[in-house]
Structures are given as structure tokens and as C-alpha cells.
Amino acid sequence: MPAPAESPEAKSPSYDLSKFRLKRILSNNSVRKSISLLGTFPDLSETDDAIVVFEKNAYRESDVATEPAAEESPKKPSYFSSDLKVATEFVNNIYGSFQVVPSRDLCGVKSTVIYPATDKHIEKYSICQKYLIRETPELYEKITLPYLKESQFSLEWVYNILEHKQEKERIVFEDNDAETGFILLPDLKWDGRNVENLYLLGIIRKHDIKSLRDLNGSHLNLLRNLRESSKKAIFERYGVNPNQLRMYFHYQPSFYHLHVHINPVRNDAPGIWCEKSHMLDTVINNLELIPDYYQRATLPFVLYEGNKLLDLYEEELSVRKVPELSDKKEKSVETPIKASEEGFSDEESDERQCKRRKLATPEPKETEGTAQACA
């Protein structure tokens, strides 16, 4: 297994991307125009898995400019130039359909590679069934916390950033205060070219806050600094109005070292779903009102098929089973539904049984249009 990148900062990968050999497609998302692939670099190792994610770049508004500034040199690439290759599919009355190939400068594809990839990475990038867990503080202590202590993604890349061993030149803003400091830099997901889909991460300096769950009133200064200093730095660097930024935490995150995700509200960034995101503003407000809010709250989160944590919750809550859908008051998580109460009852109408069967049966392999990786 090749050693992970160490200091001094690694500038080139150990693999040649063009030599990737495909084993299988993990997911293909036609909405995001991205595809996640599992394979190997056979010239390096036949056994170490690699994940390659290709994602078509978002359009930059400057790339569709039709009147370049006279003094502009060198000329910026534009779709509307003599380099554009146009193949006509059909023309019908006032409607035309074409396949066009723009100049090569505009054909870039954002690629992310994870090598060597662990089973956990493969899980994360695969299409799968998802389930919502309502995590009480007791369930957190009993199930989630012990699990994440023994099994989580390595935080090496986070420490490399905090210690200036990697991505140093990408840092947008840095505050070195031991209690309230953080580093702001582009997220791996951002192509770095287009402010329209800007995506930054604010990684806190403190090492003892794993996630939202650990936050309390004593962290308010840190959170306020994260909010205010990031907004200021982003405005100064990218000219984005602070009131147009979405700042949020993931719960559960993939990496248990507190970091805030930042992107423009007008862009539907990956992972902004309500079942995963907690707005920084709301978190601050909750802590202002109730300092131990996140030690007392029930926090919903999503688990996906293939994740060992789902199996642990399954033992406790039977999450894969369809709960009894009755008009009676919903059963609380403290009184898990007994297996005998789970099956279809003879008294149920055919229509209702049918609805329940539909929910209980795993969906067939998702079609391209709805396919979505867990990532």
C-alpha cells in the first residue's frame, strides 16, 4: 500500500490517472452529472482499490461571453468561437437541437481520486438505501459514540491542513487563536474556478470537538468568530455578499473534527439536504437559548445500507422494518416495537397492506435519473 502523503507537501500523485482500470460503477448521478467508479491502478497494485469521481464542471458566466474586452490578452475561451464544433441533431420549425463540442479549455472535468480507498469509502460513494435515525442523547452515548471511536475515517488530511503540511497555498484565511481559531480553505468538492459554486470549509483549530453533539455554550465565541471572520474573508477574496452564504454543519459528518461547510445559497451544493445539515446561525441561536442544547436534543440523521452503524441501530430499533402505521400516538424510541407487532395484520385492508409492502420492499436498482451516491 503506498504511504499517505507526508510533509513536505506532495504535489503529484503516486498514480497515473490515465492507467485506471474500472472494476465497477458505484453510482451515476445524471442530475449532478457525476459518476463514481471503483477500480485499480494495476501498474501499482492489483489489489488496492481506487475510487475515481468525475463531475462535469458548472458553467462560468464568463465562458459564454460573446464580446471579449478589446484589451483582453490573452483572449479568454468562450463557447461562441470558431473552435465550436456543431453537429445538428434536428431542426423543426423554430426549434433546433445540436450536439456541440467547445474548445478544449472548456471541456475540463473535475476529478477526485481516493487511493487507496477503504471499504468505508466504497460504501460512501455507492448507491444505497437510506434510513433516518432519531438519535436521542442516550442512543448517542450507547451506540453512536462507541462506534465512531472505534471506526471512523482517518483525520490525517485535517491535521495536515492545520499543521500546514498540505494545501497550505490554498488557505483563504487563518486565525491562530487556540480556542476560537480556524482555517478557511476550498473544499475538495470545489473546482476552484467558478465562484458560482464556491465551496469552502472552515476547520477549527481545537481538536476536542467531534461534531455538533459536543458543542455547548462555552463554544459560542468560536462559532461567532467562525461565522463573522469567514464572511469577511470570503467577501474580501471572492466578493460574495455575506448575506448570500449558506454556512452549516453536517450531522453525522464523515470526519469527526468540527468543520463548517460554506457555499452560496443560490447554488444547490451537494449535501445541503435538511436531513443532514444544521445551519450555523441556528446552532448559535440554540446554544444562546440553551447552552447544553446539543447534549439534550434528539438529532435525526441518515444512515445508509452497508454502514456498520446501521446494523448496530438495527439491533436496537429495527430500523429496516416498516413501523406500525396506526392512528394511535407514535411509539417512542424508548419502547422499541416488538418483532411480533411488526408483521402485516390479517385485519388490514388490501390497499393498506399493499402500501406497506411497497415501503418495506427495497426499491429496485435506482434508475439513472434518481441514482445518488451516499456521499
Ligand code: M7G
Ligand atoms: P463531512 O460533513 O465530514 O462529510 O465534510 P461529507 O460532506 O463528505 O459527508 C467533510 C468535507 O471535507 C467534505 O465536504 C469533503 O469534500 C471535504 N474534504 C474531504 N477531504 C478528504 C478533503 C481534503 O483532503 N481537502 C479538502 N480541502 N477538503 C476535503
